[in-house]
Amino acid sequence: MSLLAADDHVRLPSWVILRFDRVRGRHVLLAPERVLFPCPTTVTVLERLGAEGRRLADLADELAAEFDAPREEILADVIGVLEELARGCLLEIRRSGHDRVGTRAA
Amino acid sequence: MTASAPVPPEPVEPPIGLLAELTHRCPLQCPYCSNPVELVRRGNELDTATWISVLDQAAELGVLQVHLSGGEPALREDLEEIVARAVAAGLYTNLVTSAVGVDADRLARLRDRGLHHVQISFQDVTEEGVTRIGRAPGALARKIALAEAAVRLGLPWTLNAVLHRHNLDRVERFLELALELGAHRIELANVQYYGWGFVNRAALMPTPAQLERFRTVLERAARELAGRLAIDYVIPDYYARYPKPCMNGWGRAVMVVAPDGRVLPCHAAHVIEGLEFPQVRAMPLREIWYRSAAFAAFRGTGWMREPCRSCPRREEDFGGCRCQAAMLLGDPTATDPACSLSPHHAAMRRLAEVESTGEPPAFVYRRFGTRATMRRRELAPLPAD
Numbered sequence: 001m002s003l004l005a006a007d008d009h010v011r012l013p014s015w016v017i018l019r020f021d022r023v024r025g026r027h028v029l030l031a032p033e034r035v036l037f038p039c040p041t042t043v044t045v046l047e048r049l050g051a052e053g054r055r056l057a058d059l060a061d062e063l064a065a066e067f068d069a070p071r072e073e074i075l076a077d078v079i080g081v082l083e084e085l086a087r088g089c090l091l092e093i094r095r096s097g098h099d100r101v102g103t104r105a106a
Numbered sequence: 107m108t109a110s111a112p113v114p115p116e117p118v119e120p121p122i123g124l125l126a127e128l129t130h131r132c133p134l135q136c137p138y139c140s141n142p143v144e145l146v147r148r149g150n151e152l153d154t155a156t157w158i159s160v161l162d163q164a165a166e167l168g169v170l171q172v173h174l175s176g177g178e179p180a181l182r183e184d185l186e187e188i189v190a191r192a193v194a195a196g197l198y199t200n201l202v203t204s205a206v207g208v209d210a211d212r213l214a215r216l217r218d219r220g221l222h223h224v225q226i227s228f229q230d231v232t233e234e235g236v237t238r239i240g241r242a243p244g245a246l247a248r249k250i251a252l253a254e255a256a257v258r259l260g261l262p263w264t265l266n267a268v269l270h271r272h273n274l275d276r277v278e279r280f281l282e283l284a285l286e287l288g289a290h291r292i293e294l295a296n297v298q299y300y301g302w303g304f305v306n307r308a309a310l311m312p313t314p315a316q317l318e319r320f321r322t323v324l325e326r327a328a329r330e331l332a333g334r335l336a337i338d339y340v341i342p343d344y345y346a347r348y349p350k351p352c353m354n355g356w357g358r359a360v361m362v363v364a365p366d367g368r369v370l371p372c373h374a375a376h377v378i379e380g381l382e383f384p385q386v387r388a389m390p391l392r393e394i395w396y397r398s399a400a401f402a403a404f405r406g407t408g409w410m411r412e413p414c415r416s417c418p419r420r421e422e423d424f425g426g427c428r429c430q431a432a433m434l435l436g437d438p439t440a441t442d443p444a445c446s447l448s449p450h451h452a453a454m455r456r457l458a459e460v461e462s463t464g465e466p467p468a469f470v471y472r473r474f475g476t477r478a479t480m481r482r483r484e485l486a487p488l489p490a491d
C-alpha cells in the first residue's frame with residue numbers, strides 16, 4: 001500500500017539536501033547516513049516541491065500541462081518516485097485532517 | 107572471453123564517504139569497540155589545521171558525507187570548528203557520539219554551525235545495562251537528554267543500538283525507545299567482530315535462537331514502521347549466508363582517516379599485514395585514493411581467486427571482508443569465511459555456536475594500556491571443513 005495520496009502536501013525536510021555535485025556531474029540527495037543518486041525524473045519532482053512543499057495533485061496538474069501528458073499517469077509517476085523516499089522517512093508529509101504523517105518536521 | 111581471462115580494471119570512482127576518527131580517547135569502555143586494540147594516544151592526534159585540510163581535500167575529491175567519529179569526537183575541543191569547516195566545504199556532516207561530552211548547549215552550537223545529523227549510541231535500554239558495557243555511570247540519562255535536545259533543535263538523530271547476546275532479546279525496547287524519543291532512524295547493529303569486538307567475541311556472540319528471534323522482530327518492524335522510523339540493521343557475519351559488501355568494496359566508496367592521520371580503506375584494515383597505510387600529513391588525499399598501493403590492493407575484482415572470481419555475486423559483495431579473511435584465515439585474498447561458498451564457512455558458524463552457548467568469559471574492556479593483544483593472538487585460525 002502506498003504511503004502517499006494525491007491530497008498530501010509534501011516537501012523535503014530541511015536536513016535532506018538535493019544538490020548538484022560538480023565532481024560527478026549529476027544531482028545527489030543527501031540524508032542521514034544515506035547518499036542517493038536520483039534519476040532526472042526524481043530530480044524534477046523534488047525541485048518542484050520547493051521549500052514550502054506542494055500538494056501532489058497540484059504538482060501533477062502542473063507537470064501534465066507542461067509535458068502534455070495524461071494527468072493520472074503523471075500523478076502515478078510522481079507518487080512512484082516519492083514512495084521510496086517516504087518509506088525511508090525522508091519526506092515531510094502533511095495530510096488534511098491529520099497533524100502529520102511520515103517523518104517529523106524539522 | 108574465457109572464464110580465466112584477466113578482468114580489465116574498472117575506472118576508479120570518487121569516494122562517497124569519509125570516516126574521520128577524530129580521536130581514540132573515549133569516556134566509555136565498550137568491549138565491542140571497533141577501534142584497533144592498539145589505540146592512538148592524544149599526542150599523536152592530528153591538529154585542527156590538518157583536519158581542516160583533510161575536509162577541504164575530501165570535498166574537492168568528491169566525498170559527499172563525513173562521519174565525525176572516534177573514540178568520542180566530542181572530546182576534541184575543536185569539534186565546533188571542524189563541523190563548521192566540513193559544512194562550509196559542502197559535506198553532509200554526521201556526528202557519531204556516545205552523548206558523553208555533548209550536552210544540549212553544545213549540540214545547539216554544533217547545529218548553528220550546520221551539523222546535519224547526530225548518531226547517538228545506546229549500549230542498552232536500562233542504566234544498568236548501559237553501565238555494564240560502557241562503564242560510565244549515568245550515561246543513559248545523558249543519551250536521552252541529548253536525543254530530546256536534538257528533537258527540540260530540529261536535528262534528525264539516529265539511535266545506534268549495538269546488539270549482542272546480553273541485549274539482543276531487548277530489541278523491541280530499543281525500537282520503542284527510538285519511537286518515544288522521536289528518532290529519525292535506528293541502526294540495529296549486531297556487533298561486528300573486529301578490534302576489541304574480536305577480542306571479546308566469545309563474551310558477545312548471540313545464539314542462533316536469539317538471532318532467529320531478532321529476524322522475526324525485524325521483519326515485523328520493517329513492515330509496521332515504514333515511513334515512521336528508518337531502520338537499518340546488521341547481522342553477525344558468523345551467521346550469514348553471504349558476506350556483507352564490506353565498505354561497499356575496498357577503495358570503492360569510503361576512506362577512513364585514523365586519529366594519527368593514517369588513511370585506510372576500512373577501519374579494521376590494520377590487521378592486514380604487509381599493507382602500508384599512507385599518511386595525510388605526507389600525501390594528498392587525492393593521491394592516496396587514486397594512487398596508493400593500500401587502496402589499490404583489493405579494489406575491484408582483479409585480486410580475487412575462486413570461488414569469488416567466477417561468482418555472479420562478485421560485484422555485489424566484493425568477496426566480503428578482507429580484514430575478516432586475514433583475521434580468521436591468515437590470508438586477506440581468501441573468500442570471506444562468512445560466505446557459504448567458502449570452505450571455512452561451516453567452521454566459522456560452528457565457532458559462533460560453540461562460543462554463544464558457552465559460559466561467557468569476562469569482558470576485556472576497551473582501555474588504553476590493556477593487554478588485549480595477547481588474547482587476540484590466542485584465537486586460533488579457522489580449520490577448513
